[in-house]
Amino acid sequence: MNLKEFASRIGLSATTVSRAMSGYPEVRPETRVRVLEAAEKLGYRPNISAQRLATGRAGAIGIVFQGGGRFGPHSSELMGGLLTRLQRNGIDILVSTVETEEEEMAAYRRLAASKRVDAVILHTPACKDERIALLQALNLPFVVHGRSEAEKPFAFLDIDNFGAIAEATRYLAGLGHRRIALINGDTASTYARDREDGYRTALEEHGLTPDPALMSRGEFTDETGFRLTQGFLALSAPPTAVIAGSMMSALGAMRAIRIAGLSPGTDIAIVAHDDVFPYLSPDNLVPAVTTTQSPMRAAGERIGDMALRLLQGEPPEALQEVWPVELIVRDSTRPAPA
Amino acid sequence: MNLKEFASRIGLSATTVSRAMSGYPEVRPETRVRVLEAAEKLGYRPNISAQRLATGRAGAIGIVFQGGGRFGPHSSELMGGLLTRLQRNGIDILVSTVETEEEEMAAYRRLAASKRVDAVILHTPACKDERIALLQALNLPFVVHGRSEAEKPFAFLDIDNFGAIAEATRYLAGLGHRRIALINGDTASTYARDREDGYRTALEEHGLTPDPALMSRGEFTDETGFRLTQGFLALSAPPTAVIAGSMMSALGAMRAIRIAGLSPGTDIAIVAHDDVFPYLSPDNLVPAVTTTQSPMRAAGERIGDMALRLLQGEPPEALQEVWPVELIVRDSTRPAPA
Numbered sequence: 262m263n264l265k266e267f268a269s270r271i272g273l274s275a276t277t278v279s280r281a282m283s284g285y286p287e288v289r290p291e292t293r294v295r296v297l298e299a300a301e302k303l304g305y306r307p308n309i310s311a312q313r314l315a316t317g318r319a320g321a322i323g324i325v326f327q328g329g330g331r332f333g334p335h336s337s338e339l340m341g342g343l344l345t346r347l348q349r350n351g352i353d354i355l356v357s358t359v360e361t362e363e364e365e366m367a368a369y370r371r372l373a374a375s376k377r378v379d380a381v382i383l384h385t386p387a388c389k390d391e392r393i394a395l396l397q398a399l400n401l402p403f404v405v406h407g408r409s410e411a412e413k414p415f416a417f418l419d420i421d422n423f424g425a426i427a428e429a430t431r432y433l434a435g436l437g438h439r440r441i442a443l444i445n446g447d448t449a450s451t452y453a454r455d456r457e458d459g460y461r462t463a464l465e466e467h468g469l470t471p472d473p474a475l476m477s478r479g480e481f482t483d484e485t486g487f488r489l490t491q492g493f494l495a496l497s498a499p500p501t502a503v504i505a506g507s508m509m510s511a512l513g514a515m516r517a518i519r520i521a522g523l524s525p526g527t528d529i530a531i532v533a534h535d536d537v538f539p540y541l542s543p544d545n546l547v548p549a550v551t552t553t554q555s556p557m558r559a560a561g562e563r564i565g566d567m568a569l570r571l572l573q574g575e576p577p578e579a580l581q582e583v584w585p586v587e588l589i590v591r592d593s594t595r596p597a598p599a
Numbered sequence: 600m601n602l603k604e605f606a607s608r609i610g611l612s613a614t615t616v617s618r619a620m621s622g623y624p625e626v627r628p629e630t631r632v633r634v635l636e637a638a639e640k641l642g643y644r645p646n647i648s649a650q651r652l653a654t655g656r657a658g659a660i661g662i663v664f665q666g667g668g669r670f671g672p673h674s675s676e677l678m679g680g681l682l683t684r685l686q687r688n689g690i691d692i693l694v695s696t697v698e699t700e701e702e703e704m705a706a707y708r709r710l711a712a713s714k715r716v717d718a719v720i721l722h723t724p725a726c727k728d729e730r731i732a733l734l735q736a737l738n739l740p741f742v743v744h745g746r747s748e749a750e751k752p753f754a755f756l757d758i759d760n761f762g763a764i765a766e767a768t769r770y771l772a773g774l775g776h777r778r779i780a781l782i783n784g785d786t787a788s789t790y791a792r793d794r795e796d797g798y799r800t801a802l803e804e805h806g807l808t809p810d811p812a813l814m815s816r817g818e819f820t821d822e823t824g825f826r827l828t829q830g831f832l833a834l835s836a837p838p839t840a841v842i843a844g845s846m847m848s849a850l851g852a853m854r855a856i857r858i859a860g861l862s863p864g865t866d867i868a869i870v871a872h873d874d875v876f877p878y879l880s881p882d883n884l885v886p887a888v889t890t891t892q893s894p895m896r897a898a899g900e901r902i903g904d905m906a907l908r909l910l911q912g913e914p915p916e917a918l919q920e921v922w923p924v925e926l927i928v929r930d931s932t933r934p935a936p937a
Contacts (some may be wrong), residue, residue, distance in 0.1 A: 321693065321715075329682030334878055337675030340694075344667030348696035355659065355693050356678075358686035377659075377715075483878045509878045516883055540672055540821050540847045540879070545854055 267305040271296065276316075283316045284350040285379075285572050321353040322568050323378035325368050329358040334509065334538055335481065335557065339384065339406060342561020350569060366395055373399040380568045382406060387449050404567045404580065406560065408451050416571050416580035418564050422452045425553035425586035426504060427459035429532040432551075432588060433502045434467035437597035438530060442475040442493045442500035444486055444510045453478070453506075460504070481506050486513025494521050501597045502530035508541050511550055526593040534586075548592035555586045605643040609634065614654075621654045622688040623717075623910050659691040660906050661716035663706050667696040672847065672876055673819065673895065677722065677744060680899020688907060704733055711737040718906045720744060725787050742905045742918065744898065746789050754909050754918035756902050760790045763891035763924035764842060765797035767870040770889075770926060771840045772805040775935035776868060780813040780831045780838035782824060782848045791816070791844075794872075798842070819844050824851025832859050839935045840868035846879050849888055864931040872924075886930035893924045 268275040273296065280287045281296035288296075299305070324343070326332055343354060355378050359365045369392065372378050380402040383392055386409040393411045396403045405417035426443070433441050443460050446453035461471050474496055479485040486505055493500050494517060503518075505511035511533035515525040525531050526548035535543055535552035537559075543550040567580045606613040611634065618625045619634035626634075637643070662681070664670055681692060693716050697703045707730065710716050718740035721730055724747040731749045734741045743755035764781070771779050781798050784791035799809050812834055817823035824843055831838050832855060841856075843849035849871035853863040863869050864886035873881055873890035875897075881888040905918045 326682065329679060329684070329686045332675065332679035332682050334672065334675065334876075337670065337672065337678070340675070340678075341667055341670035344664065344670050344694065344696040346667070348667045348698070353693050353695045355691050356682065357691045358682040360686070483880070483883070512878065512883070538672075540850065542821070545821070545850070 262303065262305050267300065267303065270303060271299045279316045283318045284320055284352045285316075285318060285569065287573060317376075318572075319377050319379050320351070321355045321378045322347060322565070323355045323357065323372050323381040324384070325357045325359060325365050325381070327359055327362070327365060331480075332358070333482075334541075335507070335536060338536055338538065338557040339382075339561040339564075342558040342563075343382065343565045344561075345558070346562040346565030347569075352565075352569070362392070366392060369395055369399060369401060373401040379572055380404070382564055382568065385450050385452070388451050388454055402568070402571045404564050404571060406564055408455075408583075414576075414578040414581070416567050416577040418560055418567060418582045418584070419452070420555045420560070420584045421586050422455035423459040423462075425459065425534060425555070425588075426456040427463040428586075428588045429504050429534075429551075429553050430460050430463035431466065432590070433504070433530060433532065433594065434463060434469060436502075436530065436594060438500075438502040439469060439597065440472070440475060440498060440500040441469075441502045441504065442490075443477070444489050444503065444505045444514065445476065445478050446481065446506055447478055456506070475500055481509050483509050483513040483516070486510030487517045488513070490514040490517035491521075494518070494523075500529065502532070502594070505531060505533040508533050508535050508538060508543065508550075508552075511543075511546075512541075515546070527595050528598065530595060530597070531593040532588075535589075543589075543591060546593075551591045551594040552589050553586045554589050555584060560584065600641065600643050605638065605641065608641060609637045617654045621656045622658055622690045623654075623656060623907065625911060655714075656910075657715050657717050658689070659693045659716045660685060660903070661693045661695065661710050661719040662722070663695045663697060663703050663719070665697055665700070665703060669818075670696070671820075672879075673845070673874060676874055676876065676895040677720075677899040677902075680896040680901075681720065681903045682899075683896070684900040684903030685907075690903075690907070700730070704730060707733055707737060707739065711739040717910055718742070720902055720906065723788050723790070726789050726792055740906070740909045742902050742909060744902055746793075746921075752914075752916040752919070754905050754915040756898055756905060756920045756922070757790070758893045758898070758922045759924050760793035761797040761800075763797065763872060763893070763926075764794040765801040766924075766926045767842050767872075767889075767891050768798050768801035769804065770928070771842070771868060771870065771932065772801060772807060774840075774868065774932060776838075776840040777807060777935065778810070778813060778836060778838040779807075779840045779842065780815070780828075782827050782841065782843045782852065783814065783816050784819065784844055785816055794844070813838055819848050821847050821851040821854070824848030825855045826851070828852040828855035829859075832856070832861075838867065840870070840932070843869060843871040846871050846873050846876060846881065846888075846890075849881075849884075850879075853884070853888075865933050866936065868933060868935070869931040870926075873927075881927075881929060884931075889929045889932040890927050891924045892927050893922060898922065 268278045281293045357368045384406040386407045390409040408419040448454045477489040518525045532551045535554045537556035543552045606616045619631045695706045722744040724745045728747045746757040786792045815827040856863045870889045873892045875894035881890045
């Protein structure tokens with residue numbers, strides 16, 4: 262049975278059937294369900310090439326990662342969320358890996374030219390990010406996980422990184438901590454710059470001067486958290502509190518504190534930003550870790566949803582969200598030692 | 600510049616250029632490098648549609664997951680490995696998520712018909728798996744992560760699940776443990792059946808009778824490890840040792856043991872199967888956990904490699920590997936309490 266025959270059997274136009282089966286919400290949900298059920302019942306299998314020609318759609322959304330070796334727990338939560346949302350519409354994800362930013366730009370050109378994806382998800386943007394201008398020039402719809410400065414509006418979902426780290430820093434300063442260290446990402450990225458700004462702002466509110474020796478940057482891994490915390494502890498005036506950029510960094514930080522013969526939480530307070538990994542709950546660590554919490558999987562789901570809305574014609578400026586972040590106080594933040 | 604012009608500029612045939620740029624190793628590596636460098640230098644950007652017509656290749660490998668919500672740390676390590684290997688050849692991964700096995704079968708039919716992927720990676724096979732027969736019937740090249748019974752040979756990479764759990768069980772029995780619990784996956788899957796077989800075999804070697812109350816099945820999550828271990832501890836004759844199917848299960852098991860007022864390692868021995876998550880090292884747990892170790896990321900890299908070889912024409916029967924698993928004894932396996 263071809264498209265025309267199937268459409269006529271169920272009394273709809275070929276265009277409506279194609280749209281319903283393409284996974285994009287251009288037809289009413291009832292129509293989509295009706296078409297899918299009829300296709301199942303009548304054994305109609307759409308010819309994807311014909312369907313693509315009819316709808317001009319690839320049925321896939323792209324995402325590019327720099328370095329397959331760096332595909333880790335954070336990428337995985339974002340992917341899990343995207344997959345969960347896109348599954349409901351039968352949309353696939355095309356994952357490309359490249360080594361450099363230049364190769365990433367080339368990948369977008371390639372994706373746009375080949376029409377293998379209908380939109381892309383861009384993540385970890387820089388404060389000024391040439392990838393955004395490129396995607397706009399290519400007319401390839403995109404949603405950004407994070408924020409950036411750009412002339413033309415674009416769709417994005419970010420969390421309030423400034424507010425999260427400001428609140429964590431304020432809380433520690435309120436407990437009497439005067440030397441508070443920050444394990445941050447690369448401040449060329451907006452999220453890391455926002456975190457540093459939040460940290461500096463809260464310190465200044467408490468009359469504290471940011472000390473460059475207490476501000477370190479690196480990947481959010483156990484190993485890097487360990488190494489950077491060892492660096493803090495080797496200072497002549499070590500910190501009494503550490504803000505870790507992720508749960509992974511916190512694991513390494515706590516290990517370094519223990520190996521130095523100190524007690525995490527009591528001798529050195531810990532706050533971690535928690536992207537909510539189901540296997541790494543701050544409640545299950547000893548001591549339970551105070552966190553700024555924002556589930557990255559939920560963000561991934563919402564970003565998938567925003568991509569579908571964008572493809573349905575919603576303007577990018579209507580698809581901009583900043584999620585608040587919650588400070589959850591647990592046992593790892595005792596008052597500063599007297 | 601079109602393909603013909605570019606090929607003539609560098610003195611190669613259009614077919615050779617297309618093959619070199621398609622990412623599949625059908626041309627000599629030196630030729631591929633030469634073509635890519637010339638393309639960069641001369642500003643030649645291949646028209647992917649034309650290139651696909653020329654090579655008949657999509658430049659992507661597919662993988663289907665059941666349930667985006669279950670895309671977790673294990674899927675992530677497999678993906679990370681695949682991405683690392685395929686990046687070297689510029690091959691993308693098309694990820695589809697479905698809810699049921701039936702939908703997964705439909706997804707393969709769709710992928711085969713649409714020619715959007717050149718091969719697929721099938722994972723977590725059942726002992727008898729109709730997906731394998733389907734892929735063979737569809738003539739869609741595939742590599743299985745795991746093993747299964749099938750009439751016709753197929754490419755696969757598996758680890759020695761039987762040997763791993765047999766060795767762990769033998770080691771515990773040798774330490775005097777008589778009641779050894781097993782947290783396993785669904786034994787419809789080959790890996791879980793192999794693990795159970797290894798467990799039973801080792802018990803019988805030591806004259807021990809497998810007790811169904813000590814054999815539990817469930818997802819490899821912290822939560823399920825916790826719940827199943829609480830079940831073991833509530834038995835009138837609780838185990839003195841637990842073999843956890845993954846590091847995630849071990850985390851939950853250790854938590855349940857602690858909450859029961861017991862000491863993991865001393866009161867209840869723990870062995871975990873370790874897929875090697877960079878953020879969850881058995882050395883960093885307290886006590887350091889004895890493991891059967893096999894890095895899933897390395898398996899993913901090798902499976903990516905095998906998919907490329909398959910597409911290059913190597914026969915599936917030449918692409919079958921079973922990796923040994925190493926028992927690494929740490930502090931969590933003390934002799935059984937007297």
